[in-house]
Amino acid sequence: MTVTQGAGVWADLVGQDRAVSVLRRAVTGAGHAMTHAWLVTGPPGSGRSNAARAFAAALQCERGGCGECQACRTSLSGAHPDVTLVRTEQLSIGVDEVRDLVRRAQMSPTLGRRQVLVVEDADRVTERGADALLKSIEEPAPKTVWLLCAPTPDDVVATIRSRCRLLTLATPSDRAVATLLMERDGIEPAMAEFAARAAQGHIGRARRLARDEETRARRREVLLIPSRLTGLGPCLDAAANLVEACAAEANQATAELDARERAELGEALGVGTKGARPRHAAAALKALEDQQKARAKRLQRDAIDRALTELTGYFRDVLSLQTGAGVALLNEDLRKQLTAAARASSPEGTLRRIDALLACRTALETNVGPLLAVEAMMIGLVEAEQRG
Numbered sequence: 001m002t003v004t005q006g007a008g009v010w011a012d013l014v015g016q017d018r019a020v021s022v023l024r025r026a027v028t029g030a031g032h033a034m035t036h037a038w039l040v041t042g043p044p045g046s047g048r049s050n051a052a053r054a055f056a057a058a059l060q061c062e063r064g065g066c067g068e069c070q071a072c073r074t075s076l077s078g079a080h081p082d083v084t085l086v087r088t089e090q091l092s093i094g095v096d097e098v099r100d101l102v103r104r105a106q107m108s109p110t111l112g113r114r115q116v117l118v119v120e121d122a123d124r125v126t127e128r129g130a131d132a133l134l135k136s137i138e139e140p141a142p143k144t145v146w147l148l149c150a151p152t153p154d155d156v157v158a159t160i161r162s163r164c165r166l167l168t169l170a171t172p173s174d175r176a177v178a179t180l181l182m183e184r185d186g187i188e189p190a191m192a193e194f195a196a197r198a199a200q201g202h203i204g205r206a207r208r209l210a211r212d213e214e215t216r217a218r219r220r221e222v223l224l225i226p227s228r229l230t231g232l233g234p235c236l237d238a239a240a241n242l243v244e245a246c247a248a249e250a251n252q253a254t255a256e257l258d259a260r261e262r263a264e265l266g267e268a269l270g271v272g273t274k275g276a277r278p279r280h281a282a283a284a285l286k287a288l289e290d291q292q293k294a295r296a297k298r299l300q301r302d303a304i305d306r307a308l309t310e311l312t313g314y315f316r317d318v319l320s321l322q323t324g325a326g327v328a329l330l331n332e333d334l335r336k337q338l339t340a341a342a343r344a345s346s347p348e349g350t351l352r353r354i355d356a357l358l359a360c361r362t363a364l365e366t367n368v369g370p371l372l373a374v375e376a377m378m379i380g381l382v383e384a385e386q387r388g
Helices: 017-028 048-060 070-077 095-105 127-138 174-185 189-199 203-211 213-223 232-269 278-323 332-343 347-365 370-383
Strands: 037-041 083-086 115-119 144-150 165-168
Touching (some): 017 048, 037 048, 048 070, 048 144, 083 095, 095 115, 127 144, 174 189, 189 203, 203 213, 213 232, 213 278, 278 370, 347 370
Parallel strands (some): 037 144, 037 165, 083 115
16 A cells, blocks of 8 residues: 655645646746646546645645644644635535635735645636636745645636646555555455445545444445336435435435524624614524525535446446456455346446436436436436337
8 A cells, every 4th residue: 555655744645646746846846847826627626625635734834744734734734824725515615705706816925935825626716716716826825835625637627726736635555555454444344345446536535334233234225226226206206315315314414514604694783682783684694594594405416426426336247247358346245136136137227227327417417406307317227128
């Protein structure tokens, strides 16, 4: 395994030696390695935001990212006054939020060596937001560095993409992820290997699978879906159950935060006190409610996307058994079920099932209703073998 070259702020960047080497050269200013705008891309779970945060810390650190000094610790946590970390829990990052970032980008550093702005979800910047961001990247302040993160370069508008230096992260190997779980989190070897394989290179997902039985139970339930799809009725039931379960997961994740935000806003507005202004309070509470609904909607779609990833891995295993590809199964614990599915279908049908999963993901990205998109996908899984 390679838990990237050395320790310090880079220690958790699993299997990213090449990328870390590039960033380290930029920190030291070797050659023309440093630039004012970076686009960090890589598949989900590869560590895009971790790489950007580590780079931000190293740029502020007198020792290039020791991981121990105050500059490193505050940069990584988001407490450094000259490091701005942006991660939206909404469906998009709007123009007003981008304009706030642009204003901050024009400021000189107060304590650190540079003004660093990390946008972890640059693919969620709206078109108007991108227009506002473009000018700041085209005409940067002398000590400002933009670090944009996105799954692929194509997820960022071309005008911004062309003005950034691209840094692409790789999918970590199962061995690298398992070793990290054992060394960093104290996970038993067998569980670490299972979680790393099942997570398909997604480090955060692997950690949750290794540490949380409820997460493993949800995964098992998703992987039972293909064996339960015997007709239209079961397809519609499976779709409703999956969408409802993902909504419940999202609500569970946000319930405490929602309540705290409402309480804090109510206190700030003086709700229930003599000096309160009910009209303004009602508008502010309605705006907060809308934001919380948008956040829950995004988290629900993220949960559905994880289910689609699990199902894609399932049918990838089926196809591997059908074609004799000889690759290791992602779901080795389900070999008996996978073997039965492989015998009961054709490779062509399996490919059509994978296409149905991809179509569902595309539909969700274009704001098709979750239930409608998932129902179409479930029906597609059943009809795949019937198509010519």
